[in-house]
Amino acid sequence: ETGVTQSPTHLIKTRGQQVTLRCSSQSGHNTVSWYQQALGQGPQFIFQYYREEENGRGNFPPRFSGLQFPNYSSELNVNALELDDSALYLCASSLEVERGYTFGSGTRLTVV
């Protein structure tokens, strides 16, 4: 098992810019979810992809979008960055929900 890898680990962007975060799922996992974790908070669900289709979305605006590729890697795109978007973004992959989700180490995004 290779685990879930995310890139970059840290990123600084200016308000109004766009950002793309990347995730490589654990081998064989066909479900990927993205979470936003603000400082001192628990992770908040952004959305989930299953076999390249979005199949669940949390309470995030449309400027948060994603893609999942045939090799199950995925991207999180955020447009028109706001200061409140500063957070740790976590990617999680899963094969079976009962086995839980394997999380990556996250990308720390700072918007200035």
Add this chain to the structure above:
Amino acid sequence: GEDVEQSLFLSVREGDSSVINCTYTDSSSTYLYWYKQEPGAGLQLLTYIFSNMDMKQDQRLTVLLNKKDKHLSLRIADTQTGDSAIYFCAENPTGTASKLTFGTGTRLQVTL
């Protein structure tokens, strides 16, 4: 609303048992999870429990589930300094694909 509640902080002495508590909201959640987060890291799945179980033991970890009260606890036996971290409980609310709803986390401090 979806509020998974946890106490914010717990301090125990090395060698003692730690008990971290959580109350969740969706009585029909199928799976409930405990995750551990060390500073600057992603989330590590510790254990999970299926909703038709009352208890699950895994080495030093014991999970107790009270469905009537929607209460979940994690007991760590013989707590070590390496157990110092933030612990999150999470539920998988029914009808939300594979979304996880996390609590705000309990910071466990282990003292010598």
